[in-house]
Amino acid sequence: MKSTSSEILDYHCRLESPTSLGRSGVSQIYQGHALQSEGYKILLKLFPQLKDKLFNEYDVRAYSMKTEARLMAEGVFVNQNLTEDVDWFGIDRFTFEIILRKELRLKFDDQIEWKCNTRVMGLIVDQSLNIVKGIKYRSKKNIDSSSFDMYGDFIIDCTGRNTSSPKWLKESFNLIVPTIQIHFGFGNVTFIGERFRTGDLSLDSATVIGTTVNPPHKNVGFLASPIRILKTIDDSSLGTMTVFSINCVNSEYPPNDSYENLLEWAKENLDIEYYMILKHVKVYSQLIPYRRAIDDRKYVELLGKKWPQNYILLGDAMCTFNPLYGQGMTHAFRHARELGKIFGESCHKLKDISHIFNRRASVITEECWLASTANDWKTPTLKVIETNKNGDVKIYQRDSDSATTNYPQPRIPLMIRFMQWYSHWLLQCASKSGQLATDFIRVVTQQSNPLILMKPTTFFAVIHIALMNYLKDWGLFGGRSARNTF
Numbered sequence: 001m002k003s004t005s006s007e008i009l010d011y012h013c014r015l016e017s018p019t020s021l022g023r024s025g026v027s028q029i030y031q032g033h034a035l036q037s038e039g040y041k042i043l044l045k046l047f048p049q050l051k052d053k054l055f056n057e058y059d060v061r062a063y064s065m066k067t068e069a070r071l072m073a074e075g076v077f078v079n080q081n082l083t084e085d086v087d088w089f090g091i092d093r094f095t096f097e098i099i100l101r102k103e104l105r106l107k108f109d110d111q112i113e114w115k116c117n118t119r120v121m122g123l124i125v126d127q128s129l130n131i132v133k134g135i136k137y138r139s140k141k142n143i144d145s146s147s148f149d150m151y152g153d154f155i156i157d158c159t160g161r162n163t164s165s166p167k168w169l170k171e172s173f174n175l176i177v178p179t180i181q182i183h184f185g186f187g188n189v190t191f192i193g194e195r196f197r198t199g200d201l202s203l204d205s206a207t208v209i210g211t212t213v214n215p216p217h218k219n220v221g222f223l224a225s226p227i228r229i230l231k232t233i234d235d236s237s238l239g240t241m242t243v244f245s246i247n248c249v250n251s252e253y254p255p256n257d258s259y260e261n262l263l264e265w266a267k268e269n270l271d272i273e274y275y276m277i278l279k280h281v282k283v284y285s286q287l288i289p290y291r292r293a294i295d296d297r298k299y300v301e302l303l304g305k306k307w308p309q310n311y312i313l314l315g316d317a318m319c320t321f322n323p324l325y326g327q328g329m330t331h332a333f334r335h336a337r338e339l340g341k342i343f344g345e346s347c348h349k350l351k352d353i354s355h356i357f358n359r360r361a362s363v364i365t366e367e368c369w370l371a372s373t374a375n376d377w378k379t380p381t382l383k384v385i386e387t388n389k390n391g392d393v394k395i396y397q398r399d400s401d402s403a404t405t406n407y408p409q410p411r412i413p414l415m416i417r418f419m420q421w422y423s424h425w426l427l428q429c430a431s432k433s434g435q436l437a438t439d440f441i442r443v444v445t446q447q448s449n450p451l452i453l454m455k456p457t458t459f460f461a462v463i464h465i466a467l468m469n470y471l472k473d474w475g476l477f478g479g480r481s482a483r484n485t486f
């Protein structure tokens with residue numbers, strides 16, 4: 001907390017292992033993170049003075065998605081000819097957490113009591129009234145110590161992707177939270193480095209550069225995102241400290257044993273331009289892998305009034321997403337803003353707030369869920385686990401070896417099939433239309449509701465381009481289409 005900006009970065013880079021810092025509860029803290037524009041806006045509204053601090057003390061910057069980024073999805077540049085600019089906020093998650101904690105202390109120190117190295121072990125409830133009244137907690141350092149009770153008017157479970165809420169709610173209320181988990185073989189290797197000129201201006205001028213995965217054909221992706229301005233006199237340096245993320249789905253993991261091996265892998269698996277960038281990097285940190293992420297949604301809203309009063313799940317505790325689409329932090333910020341709004345409306349009884357929140361938060365979650373899972377359903381080794389409110393569990397696995405597992409093939413929901421089809425043609429349209437590209441980026445950065453991508457003019461443009469391509473494919477309309485994968 002008392003470290004300077006460069007000490008924080010130095011500590012991060014010298015880390016011997018990702019778990020060598022006390023905050024083991026956030027194992028993803030060292031992975032590359034992008035904060036979507038809507039999250040950035042929410043953050044600056046809560047902490048208006050933060051921007052100046054970040055820029056002056058931490059050498060952080062916001063980058064223009066219009067002029068300083070080169071982002072590709074399904075082979076299409078998605079930020080071309082934007083009609084309005086969108087900020088890309090460049091900071092690493094490790095620094096970001098420390099700064100946020102410092103800001104919370106400054107703003108609310110007399111209202112917050114911090115209990116560090118402490119684990120919540122269970123809930124204190126009144127079963128007959130269907131209320132959560134508090135939590136039981138214990139020191140992490142002394143696991144044999146007895147637990148303590150803490151009571152509260154309203155309790156928020158924001159314990160992230162490994163929340164124990166489903167277990168606690170089952171134990172305390174015999175309540176089963178319906179869930180769906182999608183396993184798509186996520187893997188990622190992250191490191192911090194300094195970018196040097198490749199000699200290709202189109203790459204060197206893009207401070208933010210990357211491509212998403214596109215399963216089943218392209219199961220690896222790349223992102224280079226600046227985290228600090230680097231004061232250097234070396235002309236061949238691009239002058240930024242950058243966090244690099246090399247990602248995969250379908251368990252096609254990049255190696256992290258040495259940079260040479262990673263480069264060799266990149267040469268074979270990534271497009272040549274990303275390999276060229278990696279070849280011109282001076283690496284400052286360890287290569288840190290992460291392999292455990294899944295899509296995991298808890299359908300709290302389906303439980304209606306069976307859900308207990310005065311208790312909610314927020315952020316990852318309610319839903320985790322494929323990290324490749326960078327939605328999680330902004331999703332959690334939006335949940336928090338919605339909760340603030342509900343309390344601010346001052347017309348609700350405390351006992352109703354958890355149900356109102358569940359309804360409204362699930363709308364936010366649904367937006368992110370559909371956008372982030374549509375592609376995951378294309379993974380060749382997809383595994384889906386569904387639990388309904390009676391506790392029945394169904395497991396599906398694509399291309400499973402029936403000799404070893406007995407799981408049926410997953411059936412892709414119709415809505416998801418349509419979204420896969422629609423987003424493919426939408427991207428083709430967006431590559432030619434600045435307005436459509438802007439709408440698309442606004443949705444990806446969570447500034448606009450995805451429904452703007454279905455407005456009549458866009459819908460007809462998408463149908464038109466799809467039809468023209470089908471006609472070409474069927475030979476009815478001059479030449480064959482360049483690409484038709486559906």
Ligand SMILES: Cc1cc2nc3c(=O)[nH]c(=O)nc-3n(C[C@H](O)[C@H](O)[C@H](O)COP(=O)(O)OP(=O)(O)OC[C@H]3O[C@@H](n4cnc5c(N)ncnc54)[C@H](O)[C@@H]3O)c2cc1C
Nearest residue numbers: 025028031033034119120159160315316323326327328329
């Ligand atoms: C590899 C990877 C890359 C990602 N990249 C991005 C990205 O680019 N952009 C983005 O927006 N999101 C990204 N995410 C998702 C993002 O990290 C999460 O969505 C976000 O951290 C969720 O915030 P949260 O507050 O809900 O949970 P967390 O940040 O996970 O925080 C949970 C907290 O609860 C504590 N805790 C857990 N259990 C207990 C307990 N029993 N008692 C007390 N405390 C407990 C933990 O120690 C931790 O401090 C990525 C995730 C991964 C795994």
